Amino acid sequence: MEEPPLREEEEEEDRDEGGPEGALGKSPSQLTAEDVYDISYMMGRELMALGSDPRVTQLQFKIVRILEMLEALVNEGSLEAEELRMERDSLRKEVQALRTGDPPASGEVNLGPDKMVVDLTDPNRPRFTLQELRDVLQERNKLKAQLLVVQEELQCYKSGLIPPREDPGGRREKGALVDRTSNASSNKEEKTIIKKLFFFRSGKQT
Amino acid sequence: MAKKTYDLLFKLLLIGDSGVGKTCVLFRFSDDAFNTTFISTIGIDFKIKTVELQGKKIKLQIWDTAGQERFHTITTSYYRGAMGIMLVYDITNGKSFENISKWLRNIDEHANEDVERMLLGNKCDMDDKRVVPKGKGEQIAREHGIRFFETSAKANINIEKAFLTLAEDILRKTPVKEPNSENVDISSGGGVTGWKSKCC
Numbered sequence: 036m037e038e039p040p041l042r043e044e045e046e047e048e049d050r051d052e053g054g055p056e057g058a059l060g061k062s063p064s065q066l067t068a069e070d071v072y073d074i075s076y077m078m079g080r081e082l083m084a085l086g087s088d089p090r091v092t093q094l095q096f097k098i099v100r101i102l103e104m105l106e107a108l109v110n111e112g113s114l115e116a117e118e119l120r121m122e123r124d125s126l127r128k129e130v131q132a133l134r135t136g137d138p139p140a141s142g143e144v145n146l147g148p149d150k151m152v153v154d155l156t157d158p159n160r161p162r163f164t165l166q167e168l169r170d171v172l173q174e175r176n177k178l179k180a181q182l183l184v185v186q187e188e189l190q191c192y193k194s195g196l197i198p199p200r201e202d203p204g205g206r207r208e209k210g211a212l213v214d215r216t217s218n219a220s221s222n223k224e225e226k227t228i229i230k231k232l233f234f235f236r237s238g239k240q241t
Numbered sequence: 242m243a244k245k246t247y248d249l250l251f252k253l254l255l256i257g258d259s260g261v262g263k264t265c266v267l268f269r270f271s272d273d274a275f276n277t278t279f280i281s282t283i284g285i286d287f288k289i290k291t292v293e294l295q296g297k298k299i300k301l302q303i304w305d306t307a308g309q310e311r312f313h314t315i316t317t318s319y320y321r322g323a324m325g326i327m328l329v330y331d332i333t334n335g336k337s338f339e340n341i342s343k344w345l346r347n348i349d350e351h352a353n354e355d356v357e358r359m360l361l362g363n364k365c366d367m368d369d370k371r372v373v374p375k376g377k378g379e380q381i382a383r384e385h386g387i388r389f390f391e392t393s394a395k396a397n398i399n400i401e402k403a404f405l406t407l408a409e410d411i412l413r414k415t416p417v418k419e420p421n422s423e424n425v426d427i428s429s430g431g432g433v434t435g436w437k438s439k440c441c
Binding site for chain 2: 165168169172176179180183
């Protein structure tokens with residue numbers, strides 16, 4: 036898997052050595068077009084040294100053809116290697132992403148069209164059902180209504196409209212009657228609202 | 242003092258898009274106040290206000306609904322008990338006006354058949370940002386045979402008038418009952434009832 040960087044290093048070394056000979060010492064899988072040209076140059080010089088024998092010329096022709104084939108193979112191979120390297124790199128990245136960000140990625144894949152992702156670490160995430168909200172609102176509004184009734188009732192006592200021990204049944208009419216007459220006594224009654232409420236309650240129960 | 246009895250209980254309902262000012266309209270009417278901070282209503286809330294019409298003390302229980310879509314299943318269940326429904330839009334928000342037909346359909350679907358309806362174009366103090374002409378509001382109200390007011394909760398324009406008119410319209414078709422003939426339980430879904438007090 037670590038071949039590409041190695042090859043690049045060797046290439047550099049070869050060039051530093053000015054290396055036609057170095058090219059021949061290479062592993063075939065690491066051979067580049069440059070190496071093939073180096074080899075061609077070297078062989079050309081050696082053939083030239085052999086003189087102009089027709090057999091040498093014939094051999095030279097075949098060697099050139101073989102070198103051309105080698106060049107084509109090397110080019111093809113390096114192109115393929117480049118493609119594979121790119122593919123490998125992108126696959127590595129993908130694996131990395133899957134390993135680190137696995138849960139949300141796979142979660143989204145499984146989601147239907149009407150689903151929602153909830154961040155369980157969000158303190159403000161939705162937690163309660165519609166029915167729960169409905170119940171709470173209903174209770175709130177019921178209590179609010181009761182509170183208003185109680186407040187109204189309290190006002191009546193405060194204003195002295197209802198005498199403390201009034202019989203619950205006929206309170207409204209009598210309350211209206213005593214409205215004006217009981218104003219004078221309302222001041223002292225003011226202090227014992229709670230007491231009156233308790234009187235009222237016990238009166239109601241009996 | 243002496244606001245301790247009432248003859249009739251009317252249940253009203255405010256509906257309309259989120260942010261048109263339903264809560265502010267109600268707050269102006271019930272508390273004669275206005276608040277600029279926008280707090281979205283959660284589900285459903287109500288306020289109480291007692292008014293006097295034609296010599297009768299009428300307790301208005303006004304339900305304020307959340308305009309947001311996500312609360313609709315909760316809010317629509319409150320249509321049934323309403324005797325009057327105020328449909329509110331925002332004259333500076335064209336979408337809220339377009340949605341009126343949707344809200345009217347909701348009324349048809351979920352409210353009593355004889356419910357008294359009213360259309361309000363709120364925020365009429367913001368004339369520089371107006372996108373819905375008054376005529377368009379009047380026209381759609383005419384088409385559906387309902388009353389129409391342009392209101393401003395902020396500037397206190399037509400708020401009380403709208404509520405009193407709606408209450409009057411309901412009162413007009415309310416059969417005359419012997420007062421003090423029934424108990425009132427404002428937390429239940431009943432209709433018009435007389436008042437025989439547990440207290441006053």
